[in-house]
Amino acid sequence: MQYAPNIRIVEMTCTGNTDHRVLLQAFEEGADGVYVAGCMEGDCHFLKGNIRARKRVNAVKKLLDEIGVGGDRLEMFNLSSAQGGRFAQIANEMTERIKSLGPSPLNKSGAKKKEGDA
Amino acid sequence: MIVAQQKPLQEIADMVSDCKKVLLVGCAGCVTVCLSGGEKETEVMSSALRIKRRLEENPLTTVTFTATRQCDPEYIAEMDEMVKDVDAIISLACGVGVQYVAERYSDKWVVPALNTNFIGGSTVHGIWEEKCGLCGDCVLHKTGGICPIIRCSKSILNGPCGGSQYGKCEISKDTDCAWALIYERMKTLGKLNKLMEIQPPKDWSTSRDGGPRRATREDVIIG
Numbered sequence: 001m002q003y004a005p006n007i008r009i010v011e012m013t014c015t016g017n018t019d020h021r022v023l024l025q026a027f028e029e030g031a032d033g034v035y036v037a038g039c040m041e042g043d044c045h046f047l048k049g050n051i052r053a054r055k056r057v058n059a060v061k062k063l064l065d066e067i068g069v070g071g072d073r074l075e076m077f078n079l080s081s082a083q084g085g086r087f088a089q090i091a092n093e094m095t096e097r098i099k100s101l102g103p104s105p106l107n108k109s110g111a112k113k114k115e116g117d118a
Numbered sequence: 119m120i121v122a123q124q125k126p127l128q129e130i131a132d133m134v135s136d137c138k139k140v141l142l143v144g145c146a147g148c149v150t151v152c153l154s155g156g157e158k159e160t161e162v163m164s165s166a167l168r169i170k171r172r173l174e175e176n177p178l179t180t181v182t183f184t185a186t187r188q189c190d191p192e193y194i195a196e197m198d199e200m201v202k203d204v205d206a207i208i209s210l211a212c213g214v215g216v217q218y219v220a221e222r223y224s225d226k227w228v229v230p231a232l233n234t235n236f237i238g239g240s241t242v243h244g245i246w247e248e249k250c251g252l253c254g255d256c257v258l259h260k261t262g263g264i265c266p267i268i269r270c271s272k273s274i275l276n277g278p279c280g281g282s283q284y285g286k287c288e289i290s291k292d293t294d295c296a297w298a299l300i301y302e303r304m305k306t307l308g309k310l311n312k313l314m315e316i317q318p319p320k321d322w323s324t325s326r327d328g329g330p331r332r333a334t335r336e337d338v339i340i341g
Contacts, residue, residue, distance in 0.1 A: 021158065024165040063162075066127055067170040105173050 001084050003091035015039070015076075016049020023060045023074060030107060033073040033098035037090065040078050050078060069105060073098065119148035119239065120212040121246045122155065122232040127166055130208060133229040137178070137205035140167075142231070143197065143219060144184035145211035152246055155210030155232055157184040163210065163231060188215025194222050201226055236268075254324030254331065260312065262303030269296035275317035 010026075012018055015038030026034045036057055038050035054076045061071030075094060079086045124130075134140050142164045150156030164180040171178035181200055186193040188211035201207060206227040209216040212234040220228040236248040251268030257275070258265060267273050271281075271289050277297030281288030285298040304310050322328070 019158070020162045021165065024162065024169070028165060028169060063127070063166055067166050068173045069169060106169060 001088050003088035004095035006095060007091050014044070014046050014049040015053035016044070016046055018053045018056060020056055020060050020063075023057070024063075027064070027069055027073070027104060027106060030104075032104045032107060033075075033094060033101070035075045035077055035090070035094045037077050037079060037087065040080050043080065070101065072101060073104060119151050119237070120214070120234060121152045121236050121238045121248075122149050122212050122234045123152075124154050124159070124163070124210075124232055125230070127163070127170070130163070130229070130231050131167060131170055134167075134178070134206045134208065134227075137227070139179040139181070139204045140206045140208055141181045141183065141197065141200055141204040142167075142208045143188065143210065143215075144182070145188040145209075145215050146184055147187045147189065147211075147215075149211055149215075149232065150184075152240070153244075155212075157182075160184055160210050163208070185211075185215075188212075188218055191218065191222065194218055252325065253320070253322070254328075255321065257317075257320075260315075260317070261300045262307060262309070264296055264300045264303060266296050266300065269294070269299075275320060 008031075010022070015036050018036055023034055023036075036053055038053050039045070041050060044050045057074060057076040061074050063071075064074055065071040075097075077090045079090065142160050144150070144155050144157050144160030146156060149159075153159065160182050164182050168178055168180055181204065183197050183200055185196065188194060188209065201223050204226070206229060207219055207223060208229055208231050209219050210231045211219070212232065213230065214234075216228060216230045220226075235246075237250040237252060238246050238248040240246050248268050250265060251273065253267045257267070266275060266277060270277055271287050271293070272279060274297070277300070278295050279297075282295040282298055285295055287293040287295045301310075301313065304313055324331075
């Protein structure tokens with residue numbers, strides 16, 4: 001089983017712990033795309049963690065559209081930890097989507113992080 | 119609590135479009151509870167503004183701080199050092215907090231990030247409703263604990279009016295008729311007879327009609 005090598009995994013205790021700030025930080029620090037991989041809906045150990053994560057992801061997608069990064073660069077997927085094949089498939093699908101969108105506008109020359117940015 | 123909601127990001131961005139460095143100040147009071155201006159919301163707004171400005175090739179430097187309360191001068195004083203080199207302060211407090219910050223830092227451009235909506239509480243997580251009309255002369259003991267001033271669309275004291283249909287107000291099928299609620303509550307309490315008392319016209323001088331209000335407690339004034 002292989003998947004695109006450009007994926008950087010950030011482990012969370014539960015997708016329900018995914019904060020708006022973490023998603024935005026990823027883009028600020030250079031990610032071209034971000035996806036959140038949560039458990040199957042209905043299978044959350046904490047009952048609603050993945051449902052809440054999806055709501056937050058959707059809120060950040062809207063914000064990304066508003067500020068010009070583009071909400072398509074962020075996505076939420078649901079799969080179980082036993083679905084290794086599906087994990088690889090999603091990694092490849094997301095990689096293809098981001099490749100077709102091109103680099104994040106934040107990574108284009110004019111918008112590169114400049115000294116003084118907090 | 120005071121319930122407030124964030125202004126559109128574009129509106130806030132426009133207010134500080136000519137600034138290079140801004141301080142975003144959250145408030146750990148009411149606006150933290152109603153999820154519009156607490157520490158998290160302050161950091162999210164900060165990040166969104168930075169990204170937006172980077173894309174416009176006009177980078178913005180941000181500093182964030184969350185005051186215990188922006189409606190008390192001693193908590194605002196904690197940011198005296200932070201404000202020195204910023205071009206503007208974006209306050210994520212209610213209108214009260216914005217004014218306290220603007221008063222203390224009179225040489226700084228202070229802008230509001232929120233629209234202050236009403237005094238109320240949450241019904242479920244993420245939904246808030248108006249509960250108090252701030253009339254300054256509470257009548258809840260006469261109305262079964264349901265405020266007719268703010269929860270009745272007409273603020274009438276001898277309801278319901280003819281617009282009450284099946285427990286709903288004529289303004290919207292989603293709005294309960296406050297007087298239908300009052301009637302049911304008083305019926306449950308066995309106090310329907312109290313509703314037979316005609317309430318005279320209310321003295322609105324204790325409300326906003328009397329101009330800006332002030333509350334004083336002599337025994338706790340220091341100095």
